[in-house]
Amino acid sequence: MDPHLLRTFVAVAECGSFSAAADRLGYTQSAVSQHIAALEHDLGTTLLRRRPVAPTPPGERLLDHAGAILLRLDAARADVHRAIGEPPGTLTIAASPLAAGGGRLAEALTAVRRNSPGTAVSLTVDGREAVTHGVAAGEFQLGLIDGVAAPTDPLRLSDLGSLRTTAVAHEDLVVALSTNHPLARRRRVDLHDLVDARWIDAPDTAAALPDLRAATETDGIRAAFNYAGTDLRALLALIAAGHGLAVLPASAATSVSGIAVVPLGAPRLVHRTELLHGHLDGSRAAELVTALTAPANRRTD
Amino acid sequence: MDPHLLRTFVAVAECGSFSAAADRLGYTQSAVSQHIAALEHDLGTTLLRRRPVAPTPPGERLLDHAGAILLRLDAARADVHRAIGEPPGTLTIAASPLAAGGGRLAEALTAVRRNSPGTAVSLTVDGREAVTHGVAAGEFQLGLIDGVAAPTDPLRLSDLGSLRTTAVAHEDLVVALSTNHPLARRRRVDLHDLVDARWIDAPDTAAALPDLRAATETDGIRAAFNYAGTDLRALLALIAAGHGLAVLPASAATSVSGIAVVPLGAPRLVHRTELLHGHLDGSRAAELVTALTAPANRRTD
DNA sequence: CCACGTCGATCAGTATTGCTTATCCGCAGT
DNA sequence: ACTGCGGATAAGCAATACTGATCGACGTGG
Structure with missing residues (x-):
């Protein structure tokens, strides 16, 4: 289980194609094919179903580990370099x-x-x-x-x-919404009041929706607007303009013009x-x- | 960073000798020397100080990772095999x-x-x-x-x-001691009452002493008697015979003849x-x- | 102080590995 | 059936990864 083989294995699994993986890794298609064959021979199973390329159940198992192993290999190298460089x-x-x-x-x-x-x-x-x-x-x-x-x-x-x-x-959480949103004057809002609300999905600058879903065990939290940046001010501008609401830590949204802030009630969550x-x-x-x-x-x- | 190289690296670090590691791995001393040289060249540092053989600081860093990586490699292989076998x-x-x-x-x-x-x-x-x-x-x-x-x-x-x-x-913890130990009739015992007591260090069949030390932040918990087995009855026999005391979960020590059991007070710990x-x-x-x-x-x- | 033994480094030689290029084969679309 | 796409296979070549032999440095005992 040479790391090189694992590397091409995950590349193939991600690309869904031997040739594409070969391109990405700078090998020829032939080399990739031989890598996979070597891995499969070593482990005694077929790891990928061909045409279309998709991992078999044992391949899935291997994928779970392979990424982590390669990551750790990088970490080891970086750690060693830091110890000297x-x-x-x-x-x-x-x-x-x-x-x-x-x-x-x-x-x-x-x-x-x-x-x-x-x-x-x-x-x-x-x-x-x-x-x-x-x-x-x-x-x-x-x-x-x-x-x-x-x-x-x-x-x-x-x-x-x-x-x-x-x-x-x-820190406590608040719901940030436009000042003329119907809920803007509430004393507090519970998360299930917000099922089917207009959410902005801002996975990096606000509470991630999957986390909220996990906490409420509802899957009604859906967003029609996605904000992919890492700049909080841009998100606040979107909220103020009425494009939707988001859950933020209290200190991130207070005293911003155009934004109303309502404490989040049940379920009890913290940032x-x-x-x-x-x-x-x-x-x-x-x-x-x-x-x-x-x-x-x-x-x- | 071929796993083979990592493997011989940890072997050398453990053995403290190139030749001994070569024996253990079934290589020649020459091969081991080349493995280490290859690793050191790849990482751009010396990883082991020779004569006597001991890891340099970067080598220590690498050792931290190498064991985990090899373990995970094994886990991956085992997982794949389980998925089929x-x-x-x-x-x-x-x-x-x-x-x-x-x-x-x-x-x-x-x-x-x-x-x-x-x-x-x-x-x-x-x-x-x-x-x-x-x-x-x-x-x-x-x-x-x-x-x-x-x-x-x-x-x-x-x-x-x-x-x-x-x-x-x-589960709650108790101190298990011989019935004629001075503390045997106490209603409860605190851990710092037991500093400098006669402990039995039974790392697998009782509370491990390092855990107790960590909880109390004292290092006065020392044992003169070490029990290395995994059989609880043997430990209880030692305690009953007055060789020392140990901390156990309540259910493990109650109603055993010759053993007195005293609930553990501060610090609050659980099994x-x-x-x-x-x-x-x-x-x-x-x-x-x-x-x-x-x-x-x-x-x- | 010197001789020797131990242990790691190095060298040369060889078998194996790991790529490449070229070709083949099975499948899908027309 | 033809053709294009994508993976498998074959042959060749360069680089690798061992072994065995030798060298050199250090530590030890006489």
């Missing part, structure tokens, strides 16, 4: 918009720079998926991701290979931001972790 | 002694066999480390492990590669047993999971 005074962070924008990260970074003046910081803001993937692959030392969940549950995170998570902050990291002993990242998780300034509303 | 009516379970002995597992298994009469069951009882490793490597479909932790914390588990955990039961599994959709293992986690008969004392 980088001077220890470097800090590479990725964060989802709602995790980065709260101000806590900025404060914690000033704490770090005060303690360790020479620190070089690189901050990337991107979608939740990209952040976890980047941290898992070792591209970033630290990740900050946000999401909604029941108060006792942790975030539902995909493929954290070797990663650890620690809670950083949690939670968690820290994602691999190994970080001795690095400057450890300082940031303590600054972020220091209970003194943890927000507990 | 085994008839779906097979169930292979591993459990730590205190997780298997409680009777809940036996009850759940009768439920499964009643629902699905033809099920073939294989149960292995072994230490916690062996159980998690075996499940991670795909050797078992399901693992049941126990441990102690604060009521809100999950168990501190090592290297779960792709594994998911679900809580199965929790928790958790289920460990990889992918199990459609398999007979899924039935057992629901039988074990059915809230109807969950023990909540």
Whole structure:
């Protein structure tokens, strides 16, 4: 089970075609065919049904593992390189918009720079998926991701290979809607009041709809409008213009003109931001972790 | 980063010698030397200091990942084989002694066999480390492990590669000691009363001492007697004979002659047993999971 | 202080592997 | 039936991955 073989296997499964995978990987179609044949011979099963190309049940099993293995391989390489290449005074962070924008990260970074003046910081803001993937692959030392969940549950995170998570902050949720929306003057709104409402699906800048669905066990939460960016102001503009509503952490939507904010009642959910990291002993990242998780300034509303 | 190279790398790191690793792996010393050279060239660093052989800092980083990657590779292979080889009516379970002995597992298994009469069951009882490793490597479909932790914390588990955990039961803890121990007539005992007591370190059949240390943040919990088996009765005999004391879940030690049982006071800890599994959709293992986690008969004392 | 033994590095030689190009074969659409 | 598409197969060649032999450095005992 050479990683190269696994790599072409997932490529083929994703492309749904041997030749397309060959193109993507810079091989010839013949090589790809031989790779798959080798894998199937090694494991003693057929992994892909041909024409059309689709994984067999054992192939599905392998796919589950293959991605994680390749990711971890990348993480290992990145970790080793970091152990030598980088001077220890470097800090590479990725964060989802709602995790980065709260101000806590900025404060914690000033704490770090005060303690360790020479620190070089690189901050990337991107979608939740990209952040976890980047941290898992070792591209970033630290990740900050946000999401909604029941108060006792942790975030539902995909493929954290070797990663650890620690809670950083949690906050109440509100429904953000246009000021002339019928619900705008309510004291509170329950989530099932919003089934069949006009949702904006903004997976990176608001509560992700699948999380809300999971919490309510309804699948009536559907969106006709999709916002794919990572800029919160653009989403707020859409909401103010009446294109739909979204669920946000309270601090993200208050006192924005044209936006009304209504606390979310049942079910009880919180906006939670968690820290994602691999190994970080001795690095400057450890300082940031303590600054972020220091209970003194943890927000507990 | 060929897995073969990683494999010999961890072998060399464990053996502390190129030639010994070569013996273990069935290679020549020359081959091992070339493997390490190839890895070091690929990663651009020296990974091992020679004479004596010890990992450099980047080597340590790599070691952290290498074991997990190889484990996961095994798990992938085992998973694929299970998807074809085994008839779906097979169930292979591993459990730590205190997780298997409680009777809940036996009850759940009768439920499964009643629902699905033809099920073939294989149960292995072994230490916690062996159980998690075996499940991670795909050797078992399901693992049941126990441990102690604060009521809100999950168990501190090592290297779960792709594994998911679900809580199965929790139970109060007691101190088990000989009936003529000075503390035997106490109504309750706090853990710091037991610092510098005569502990029996029985990592697989009682609360593991590192867990207790972690909970109390004292390191005064030291044992002069080590019991390495997985048979609870042998440990109880040692305790009854006055060789020392141990912390056990309440049900494991009550009404055993020669043993006094005193509830554990502060800090508040529970004995928790958790289920460990990889992918199990459609398999007979899924039935057992629901039988074990059915809230109807969950023990909540 | 020197000789020797141990252990890793290196070299040369060889069998195997892993690509490529070229060709073949089964299936779908017309 | 023809043809185009997509995967399988064959042959050849370059790079790889071992083995066995040798070298060189270090540590040890006389």
